[in-house]
Amino acid sequence: MNNLLCFQWFQKSFIPxxxxxxxxxxxxxxxxxxxxxxxxxxxxxxxxxxLFALPAHMSHKLQPLxxxxxxxxxxxxxxQCNDYAQKTHKDMQCHHIVHEYMAACKTAFTGHNILQAFCxxxxxxxxxxxxxxxxxxxxxxxxVIT
Numbered sequence: 598m599n600n601l602l603c604f605q606w607f608q609k610s611f612i613p614x615x616x617x618x619x620x621x622x623x624x625x626x627x628x629x630x631x632x633x634x635x636x637x638x639x640x641x642x643x644x645x646x647x648l649f650a651l652p653a654h655m656s657h658k659l660q661p662l663x664x665x666x667x668x669x670x671x672x673x674x675x676x677q678c679n680d681y682a683q684k685t686h687k688d689m690q691c692h693h694i695v696h697e698y699m700a701a702c703k704t705a706f707t708g709h710n711i712l713q714a715f716c717x718x719x720x721x722x723x724x725x726x727x728x729x730x731x732x733x734x735x736x737x738x739x740x741v742i743t
Contacts, residue, residue: 600634603634603637604636604637607624607637608640611624611646612644612646615644615646621645621646621647623646623647623648623649624646624648624649625649625650625651625661625720626648626649626650627650627651627660628652628653629653633650658718658732659719659720660718661711661714661717661718661720662711662714664714664717665710665711665714665715666705666711666714669710670701670702670705670706673701673704674698674701674705676701677698677700677701678697681693681697
């Protein structure tokens with residue numbers, strides 16, 4: 598998502614939804630600079646919305662969607678493509694990709710998977726104990742040369 602799309606989403610989707618449900622909201626952003634712009638910070642303050650930024654360039658283990666949604670999505674999409682190929686005995690045509698992908702999304706992007714992703718990443722409920730020291734240990738350089 599680029600700066601403009603992120604801003605438009607926040608302004609035209611998140612804020613109206615938060616207001617419609619009479620909630621202040623607390624969106625979770627990747628802490629990368631492109632996601633938390635001054636304009637978004639200003640809008641958040643004007644609308645009594647707290648921004649929660651995950652540390653930039655940190656392990657994917659802190660990214661809820663990486664932890665529990667995109668992995669299952671990858672598997673579902675592969676199965677969707679294989680099923681399509683078995684049923685049609687053809688490679689998927691370009692004009693079928695969006696339809697098939699959206700069908701896969703309905704299977705992978707479920708409320709259950711999303712809630713579990715936040716649990717597995719220790720965000721909700723807050724649980725720093727989901728991580729061990731090994732999760733954040735320095736990389737070890739190895740060689741395959743013998």
